[in-house]
Amino acid sequence: MKARIDKLYFYLLCLFAFSIPFAGFHIPKYVLGGLILLKIFIIIKDVKDFQSIVIKKKKVLMALLICPISISITMLYSTDTVTGLSLLGRYSFCFILPFVFLVKNDNKVLVYSVLSYAAGAFALILLNFILIVVKWDEPVFYSYSKFYYQNLSSYVALHPGYYSLIISSALFVILVYLKSKIKLLAVSLCAIILFLLSSKGIIILSFVGIAVWLYHNTIKQKNRFRNISGWIILSFFLSFFLTQTHIFKRIKQSYISFQNVSSVYEDPNNRLDENLLRFFLFKYSIDTIKKNNYSALFGYGIGDYQKELLTTYEEEKYGFGLHYRYNSHNQYLTTTLMSGIVGLIIFIVYLLTPIIFGNMENVLSGIFVLILFGYAFLESYFSREIGILISSFFITILSMLQLRCSKKHQKFIM
Numbered sequence: 001m002k003a004r005i006d007k008l009y010f011y012l013l014c015l016f017a018f019s020i021p022f023a024g025f026h027i028p029k030y031v032l033g034g035l036i037l038l039k040i041f042i043i044i045k046d047v048k049d050f051q052s053i054v055i056k057k058k059k060v061l062m063a064l065l066i067c068p069i070s071i072s073i074t075m076l077y078s079t080d081t082v083t084g085l086s087l088l089g090r091y092s093f094c095f096i097l098p099f100v101f102l103v104k105n106d107n108k109v110l111v112y113s114v115l116s117y118a119a120g121a122f123a124l125i126l127l128n129f130i131l132i133v134v135k136w137d138e139p140v141f142y143s144y145s146k147f148y149y150q151n152l153s154s155y156v157a158l159h160p161g162y163y164s165l166i167i168s169s170a171l172f173v174i175l176v177y178l179k180s181k182i183k184l185l186a187v188s189l190c191a192i193i194l195f196l197l198s199s200k201g202i203i204i205l206s207f208v209g210i211a212v213w214l215y216h217n218t219i220k221q222k223n224r225f226r227n228i229s230g231w232i233i234l235s236f237f238l239s240f241f242l243t244q245t246h247i248f249k250r251i252k253q254s255y256i257s258f259q260n261v262s263s264v265y266e267d268p269n270n271r272l273d274e275n276l277l278r279f280f281l282f283k284y285s286i287d288t289i290k291k292n293n294y295s296a297l298f299g300y301g302i303g304d305y306q307k308e309l310l311t312t313y314e315e316e317k318y319g320f321g322l323h324y325r326y327n328s329h330n331q332y333l334t335t336t337l338m339s340g341i342v343g344l345i346i347f348i349v350y351l352l353t354p355i356i357f358g359n360m361e362n363v364l365s366g367i368f369v370l371i372l373f374g375y376a377f378l379e380s381y382f383s384r385e386i387g388i389l390i391s392s393f394f395i396t397i398l399s400m401l402q403l404r405c406s407k408k409h410q411k412f413i414m
Contacts, residue, residue, distance in 0.1 A: 002045075009038055010109055013101070017113040018120035020393060021166045023386045024157025032093075035100050053102050060357045060399050061098055067350035068094035074301040074339050084303025090385050094350075094392040101396050110397045114173045114364075117393070121170035122186070124163075125193060128152055144196035161379060162386045164199035168206045168371065169390065175213055176364040201378040208374070209367040216363040271320055278329050278378070281321065285328040288312045289336050299340035309337060327383050331376035334383060351376075354398035365398045 012035050019027040043050045054061065068091045078084040103109050128148070135151045149160055158166075171190035174183060194203055264270055264279045271280050288309050289296050300308045306327060313322040320326075328334045335347045349356075351372050354365040372391060381387030 005038070005042060005045075006104075009035070009042065009103070010112075012038065013103075013109060013113050014116040016100075017116040017393070018123070020117055020389055021120040021124040021158075022156070023389050028389060032096065032100070036096065039100060049104075050102075053104065057102060057400065060353070061102075063349065063353045063357060064098040064396060064399060065095060067346055068092070070339055070343050070346045071302055074299060074343070075303065076301075077298070078301030078303030080303035080307065082303070083307075084301065087302050090382075090388050093385075093389050097392050097396045098400075101400055106400055110401055111177055114394070114397060115177055118170040118173040118178075118186075121166050122189075124156065124158075124166065125189070127156065131155055145198040148197065158386065159384070160197050161199050161202065162381070162384065162390075164194055164197045164202040165371075165375065165381070165387075165390060167193050167197070168202050168209075169368065169394065171206065172209055172213070172364055172367050172371075175210075176362070176367075201375060202371075205371045205374045209371060212367055212370065213363055216366075271318060277320075277326075280318065281326055281329045282333060284312045284316060284318060284321065285309060285330065285333040285337060287316075289333070295340065296336075297340045297342060299336060299338045299343055302338050305334070305337040327380045329379055331380050331382055334380040350395065353395055356399075358398045358401050362398065362401055365401075368394050368398060 012031060016028060016031040016035060019031050022028070071091050072088060075081065075084050075088060101110065101113070131152050132147070145160055148163070153159060153163075156163075167190050171187055171194070174186045174190070178186065194206060264276055265283070270276045288311075291308075295308075299305060306325075309328065310322060310325060313319075313326075328337065331347075332344060336344045339346070351369060355369055358365045372395075375381060379387070381391065
């Protein structure tokens with residue numbers, strides 16, 4: 001009976017991981033609900049076994065839980081409790097997932113979970129291609145990025161930037177864990193989709209991540225020919241950067257925007273330039289943080305921080321930001337607005353948890369932390385459910401992977 005329940009729980013974990021790319025359809029929530037109920041049943045059935053796992057992983061659990069707990073505390077000084085509770089619901093993933101993935105034989109379970117996530121990412125790619133066939137009405141392939149945003153994003157409820165994050169993370173899961181002959185084909189497909197989506201930040205971070213992976217496997221393992229697929233991917237990235245793709249045009253346009261301004265803030269028209277938009281969002285976010293010492297130290301609370309930022313837009317007559325109700329587009333600034341410098345330090349520790357407690361020999365931990373750290377400068381990804389879900393999923397799993405693997409499970413670790 002116990003073996004069957006454990007097997008069912010394992011399959012549900014894999015299903016949950018597979019469903020994460022489809023968060024727009026709310027599928028992960030339903031699967032997670034089933035996991036929670038089954039987890040409660042398992043705990044009740046064998047409390048001592050659960051206690052032993054908790055004791056073994058107590059330091060990791062504390063590191064993983066301190067971030068959502070600190071965010072929850074900001075509710076105590078938020079005046080808008082309705083908005084605060086609504087936003088706090090997203091952070092429940094950070095709190096629940098460490099307990100959900102607290103299992104025996106964790107290396108096998110956790111590695112199969114991230115591989116299931118990668119499978120879900122490819123299922124999402126397939127769904128998008130099916131939608132393209134149904135919706136395509138253009139004689140020329142002008143821009144997959146624009147076509148996706150205008151026609152497909154509403155169907156899958158996924159912004160192109162987060163679609164890119166899903167594909168990028170799946171790419172590195174495949175690079176590190178997949179041992180199949182289709183590895184090269186899979187990573188090539190991921191690379192093509194990334195460039196077609198044209199998310200500049202994710203592409204650059206992915207390029208750096210591949211360089212780290214190549215260094216780890218060619219220098220550290222002293223095997224220069226085993227990972228020839230990595231060199232091919234790197235060449236693929238470089239060739240696309242040097243050709244007239246949509247991403248190349250976006251980078252070129254950004255360069256022109258920066259060249260034509262002596263000072264970003266002098267010309268009012270710059271506030272409407274897409275390439276300079278984040279400068280103003282960052283500036284007004286910093287101005288909001290600096291309004292008083294208390295808000296700088298502890299923030300405005302999860303219920304009020306966005307309202308305070310919109311007030312600054314109104315004071316500065318920044319109608320563009322006010323109309324679209326833009327957040328900071330920087331996770332570090334958003335966290336500081338919400339929970340102050342104290343919360344920012346806790347958030348950074350949370351991001352570093354996979355490196356502090358996880359498998360130090362697993363290059364995926366370093367790469368994913370690098371991507372999250374870099375992407376936090378460009379997006380407030382904890383402001384969206386899909387961003388929190390992806391981040392907490394990988395941070396939890398990579399933090400819980402053991403430092404040393406048994407021989408039985410070594411075949412899963414690069």
